Amino acid sequence: MKIPTQKLRSNYSIPVLGLGTWQLLGKECERAVRKALEMGYRHIDTAEIYDNQTEIGKAIQGFDRSELFITSKVWETNLRFKSVLKACESTLKELNTSYLDLYLIHWPNPSVLLEETFRAMKILHEDGKVRSIGVSNFGLPLLKQALEVEEIPVCVDQVEFHPYLYQKELLEFCKKHDIVFVAYSPLARGKILDDKTIKELADKYGKSPAQISLRWILQKGAITIPKASSEEHLKENMDVFDWKLSKRDVSKIDSIKIQKKGS
């Protein structure tokens, strides 16, 4: 099954479902990423801080690089001009690839001007090392600021988003400004799986609670990157494209009252 894509402001396309790899380490990481790619995943989300880029680099060998979409993120202590360039070089080396599809500022750092980080990202873009750029964990005020000072298009904001953390205002802003909204921790790190409403809907649709949460996110127009290590979870999370939640059931999930981060 081919995973649908969304167009980025850079004109490249991003698969709407990717594999999150935070906490996937060593051989387990290599095995899960390879398995995911064999199943048809094409989008892999990592970061310099995840300490798994070398394993991902091994797992992607043998797959056509031009068909893959690899995201990495520069850590908050590496946002000065020279540090961004250096961090990106080691990420590319670890991943054993010549370019990243998407490079994100992992977390904002108020002690470094955004302009400085963006200047470095522009150089990386001009050198062909980074195709698209974006931010992560940027709330509305910071995202607005990023758009004011961007040197090349900020294409993505990656933030925590799931039925327990419905960031509606930020999502609407992103849609309006053509920024792709990437939902991380889409299963609230497992907490959503025991939710009563989600479980009821899972029974109704003959799907799993994880699939209900992922489907809700996709129907919101967001894209998502669930982390999974078992073959069963990897497979289940991909099976969210040939069925739909009704409008009424989407609203039911919208009105789940708990506002709780996955962490």
Ligand SMILES: NC(=O)c1ccc[n+]([C@@H]2O[C@H](COP(=O)([O-])OP(=O)(O)OC[C@H]3O[C@@H](n4cnc5c(N)ncnc54)[C@H](OP(=O)(O)O)[C@@H]3O)[C@@H](O)[C@H]2O)c1
């Ligand atoms: N930008 C940021 O600051 C940031 C922060 C956090 C996360 N992220 C990204 O977002 C990705 C996903 O978020 P996350 O790892 O925090 O949490 P998550 O994807 O919400 O949840 C992962 C957990 O759910 C389980 N799971 C996966 N599929 C399942 C299924 N079908 N049924 C039941 N359980 C299932 C996984 O178990 P198994 O592993 O056993 O399959 C794992 O324990 C991360 O890996 C990372 O790439 C980014």
